[in-house]
Amino acid sequence: DPMRDALTQALKESMRAKDERAVSTLRLILAALKDRDIAARSKGNSTGITDDEVLQMLQSMVKQRRDSIAMYEQGGRLELAEREQQEIDIIQRYLPKQMTEDEIAQAVQDLIEEMNASGLKQMGAVMGELRERYAGQMDFAKASPIVKQKLA
Numbered sequence: 001d002p003m004r005d006a007l008t009q010a011l012k013e014s015m016r017a018k019d020e021r022a023v024s025t026l027r028l029i030l031a032a033l034k035d036r037d038i039a040a041r042s043k044g045n046s047t048g049i050t051d052d053e054v055l056q057m058l059q060s061m062v063k064q065r066r067d068s069i070a071m072y073e074q075g076g077r078l079e080l081a082e083r084e085q086q087e088i089d090i091i092q093r094y095l096p097k098q099m100t101e102d103e104i105a106q107a108v109q110d111l112i113e114e115m116n117a118s119g120l121k122q123m124g125a126v127m128g129e130l131r132e133r134y135a136g137q138m139d140f141a142k143a144s145p146i147v148k149q150k151l152a
Contacts, residue, residue: 001047003054004033007094021083025090032057055136058095062088063141096137104138108146120151 007030014022036057037048049057065084072081092098099107108130111117117126126147130138 001051003051003094007033010094021086022090025087028087029058029061029091029094032061052132052135055095056131058091059136059139062091062095065091099134099138101142104143105146107134107138108143108150112147112150117151120148123147123151126151 007026011023011026011030014026033049033054036053040047040049040053065088069081069084069088072078072084108126111126111129111133115122115126115129127140127144130143130147131140
């Protein structure tokens with residue numbers, strides 16, 4: 001599995017390079033991945049989670065750290081905010097290039113036209129298709145209000 005192999009390999013390299021921040025961040029990623037694989041297997045999915053689900057997990061790890069940074073900065077804990085940012089930088093190495101706001105808006109527009117979607121009741125279908133196509137590349141928290149606005 002390409003994602004898992006890349007992460008495991010990265011951990012080995014970080015250990016050799018004595019890059020403590022990368023080692024601890026990669027261990028966190030691999031532990032979270034293992035937990036999700038175990039949960040998936042208990043539901044009968046023998047291979048664990050898919051690469052798309054791994055990407056979504058990494059994105060949510062980035063989002064958690066962004067939230068922490070905001071709290072640390074408000075509390076004047078800049079050294080902790082800096083550490084979270086370093087973890088984000090490490091996690092993002094394993095995510096595809098993130099789409100800009102403009103790229104998200106264009107993708108939403110194209111998909112709505114392609115699906116011939118109209119009205120808010122189709123929001124779930126549009127969001128589901130975006131998640132399917134752009135896992136790991138799109139910030140769905142940014143996409144959601146764009147979809148809502150275009151379907152309204």
